[in-house]
Amino acid sequence: MDQKSKMIQNMFNDISERYDLINKLLSFNQDKRWRKKAIKIADIKESHTVLDLTTGTGELIKGVLNKVVPKYIIGADFSVDMLNIAKNKINEEDFIAADAQSLPFRTESFDRILIAFGFRNIIDKDLALKELYRVLKKDGKLIILEFSQPRFKPLATIYNIYFNNVLPFIGGIISGNSKAYAYLPESVYKFYKKDELYKLIEKASFNNIKFSELNFGIVTITTAMKTT
Numbered sequence: 492m493d494q495k496s497k498m499i500q501n502m503f504n505d506i507s508e509r510y511d512l513i514n515k516l517l518s519f520n521q522d523k524r525w526r527k528k529a530i531k532i533a534d535i536k537e538s539h540t541v542l543d544l545t546t547g548t549g550e551l552i553k554g555v556l557n558k559v560v561p562k563y564i565i566g567a568d569f570s571v572d573m574l575n576i577a578k579n580k581i582n583e584e585d586f587i588a589a590d591a592q593s594l595p596f597r598t599e600s601f602d603r604i605l606i607a608f609g610f611r612n613i614i615d616k617d618l619a620l621k622e623l624y625r626v627l628k629k630d631g632k633l634i635i636l637e638f639s640q641p642r643f644k645p646l647a648t649i650y651n652i653y654f655n656n657v658l659p660f661i662g663g664i665i666s667g668n669s670k671a672y673a674y675l676p677e678s679v680y681k682f683y684k685k686d687e688l689y690k691l692i693e694k695a696s697f698n699n700i701k702f703s704e705l706n707f708g709i710v711t712i713t714t715a716m717k718t719t
């Protein structure tokens with residue numbers, strides 16, 4: 492694994508114990524609602540096989556299982572400490588340690604692949620998208636839930652103050668890792684704008700790429716289909 496990915500992996504191992512608490516606090520408990528919306532858009536059926544990539548502490552899988560029990564669901568993440576927390580919440584066998592850039596799954600394994608707040612952290616996104624395309628079945632759907640920057644100016648100003656100052660401060664204190672919570676706003680600002688993300692996903696052969704904004708664009712759900 493490359494050095495940058497290792498750094499991200501270490502960072503999530505380090506903050507794993509406090510991750511859920513900090514998420515809840517800093518998002519004003521909105522994180523649950525955002526995942527719920529992504530799950531709704533995913534339209535998961537009982538007959539589906541589902542991958543929750545960058546599953547972290549398993550919150551998305553928990554949300555899926557509250558709504559529908561698919562034929563098969565698995566969460567993958569390269570942070571073993573995050574996975575251990577997920578395993579304590581849900582079934583041990585529902586999780587696997589894996590790097591999104593090299594997935595240990597057969598070609599055309601999944602009807603749905605969901606990624607919640609993890610895509611931004613993957614270093615080689617081209618490679619990951621290639622892997623996602625490979626393991627997704629024909630007519631399968633990719634759902635990416637990720638932070639974005641609100642376009643409405645007054646909201647953007649308040650959001651920037653909160654995101655750049657309050658969030659890293661509180662996150663740093665609670666987690667004991669100030670670098671991790673300074674990295675969060677930095678990674679969101681560096682992340683692709685919609686048109687760039689569209690091109691990136693399209694380049695990986697996906698189509699029907701659509702965006703849905705939540706909370707005035709603080710969070711965006713991107714969906715894409717594999718139709719060929």
Ligand SMILES: C[S@@+](CC[C@H](N)C(=O)[O-])C[C@H]1O[C@@H](n2cnc3c(N)ncnc32)[C@H](O)[C@@H]1O
Nearest residue numbers: 503545546547568569570573590591607609612
């Ligand atoms: C912000 S957390 C999101 C966790 C969870 N999906 C959620 O909704 O709370 C990002 C997760 O992505 C994982 N991650 C980042 N890069 C990865 C990669 N290349 N392969 C696998 N997991 C990765 C991290 O280990 C971390 O658990």
